[in-house]
Amino acid sequence: MEKGNLFSKIWAIPKDTIAAGRRHTVGLKSDGTVTAVGDNKYGQCDVSGWRDMVAVAAGNVHMATNTGNAHTVGLKSDGTVAAVGWNKYDQCDVSSWRDMVAVAAGWRRTVGLKSDGTVVAVGRNNEGQCNVSGWCDMVAVAVGDWHTIGLKLDGTVMAVGNNRYRQCNVSDWRGIVAVAAGYLHTVGLKSDGTAVAVGQNKVGQCDVSGWRGIVAIAVGSHHTIGLKSDGTVAAVGWNEYGQCNVSDWCDIVAVAAGCAHTIGLKSDGTVMAVGNNEYGQCDVSSWTNIQLPGGKEW
Template identity: 50%
Template sequence: MAFQTFLAAGQRHSVARLADGRVIAAGANTCGECSTGQWRDVVAVATANVHVARNTGRAHTLGLRADGTVLAAGWDEAGQCAVQGWRDVVGIAAGWRFSVGLRGDGTLVTAGRGTEGQLDVAQWRDVVAVSCGDWHTVALFGDGTAGATGSNAMGQCAVDSWGEMRCVAAGYLHTLGLTRQGRVRVVGPAEFWAGSEEWTDVVAVAAGSYHSVGLTARGDVVAVGRSDFGQCAVGEWCDIIAVAAGALHTLGLRADGKVLSAGSDEYGQRQVGSWQLAALCAR
């Protein structure tokens, strides 16, 4: 069964999956990354929240269909959108110039740039979740441990000692892990996550380029790291059931289906106020 992901936040755009399987997007459409209007039967969406630089304004978007196939739109310079042949996929993740799919048998399939080793996942087995940063890939295994491959320049792949994890999230140069006890583990530059290790009762985490976001069991949202554009200004949010972190903005899905946002709106990536997603009752 595919993992349902309703929201994704990129560097300059935002993506959401509607209840009927269609996909909507807002923000920059420089390479067609928002050209998802014809997509149907989608159960999950993904895009990369890469670092902010002159050469990273282009992006791609992935959509996982109910039949286990994958759609892609946007920048394809490194072949990151070459996913048409993927089958039996239950989860997707996008990095900078690369894409990763989780198959139903616990193995991974990849496309795009692998220069830094981010695609060296062929030996991994029993993967239950995957997340991509700029140049690294992080996996959660069935036994609750984690693994990472790719650039480790800032220690973002140092997750081998993690155990009893329930999810992982990869950012630009840092990685978050959520334990089964609702605590957060982190590696990478402290300026992107300092304070998150004090969070409790967390049920989901998201890693932006320079900030970290947590969703609590109460439906509150907490955020730490850089907030130059107000991307961490989520303290008043409530009744939230899902979060997504982009480069400089944050999204939250409320239980009534409304989408909240904070942070940069330079490219219209926060023009989500009219979005109405499926109303859900449980996280």
């Protein structure tokens, strides 16, 4: 495999321009600035000073009385990374990172994909979820609560971290073009527009075998979102807060899923949201000019 081809492949991947965390939502605007709403207890929404951003990520965590702390990560056009918010486990210590082409944020950690296809991680590593130093030829990364997923250039997938519910059993996956990770489950998008999932399925969050025409996926703590090629959206899993009530959405070009809310970016740069809004994380109706995925040359 030629590294030049790998480099081109990685940079061709659309960047994440919306992100949903435990109790906050982040949006990248077309001018490279960033906006955020929701819980700001640890400064995770303090992104108004960010400039020249090309992607955003938001730390997510399952819903429990002892959780909720979060952070926000931004990828700059020069390949450096910024982070704000909860930093108890050094998950925001990314100022030295260089040559990054993608970032992902989970509970208590941050993962970065470099232009050479290798991966770096900072934060809590009690279950090996940051043991990615040996990964290579990666084109995408995803971060769940306790596990980390890497998509390789050949369409296979790697995983490290907690595997109690077999959420890391992805070694036999083939033809994968995108990955997403939740609290205890993992989802892969196949090149034929179908989806596969492993892990806990207590509320049906892995029931994606019937999906067709899917072009993007997003995973919350216990729910899974699929964006269809016609701009409509499918959802399965936990729906206590209405986070799966997306059947009437249309003209959607990107999706993101937090713990208990779901975000959709429309083709006109506006944003829709459903689900838990206790901290105002769904108050995005006034947002405009959010960057469309793949809408710039990086």
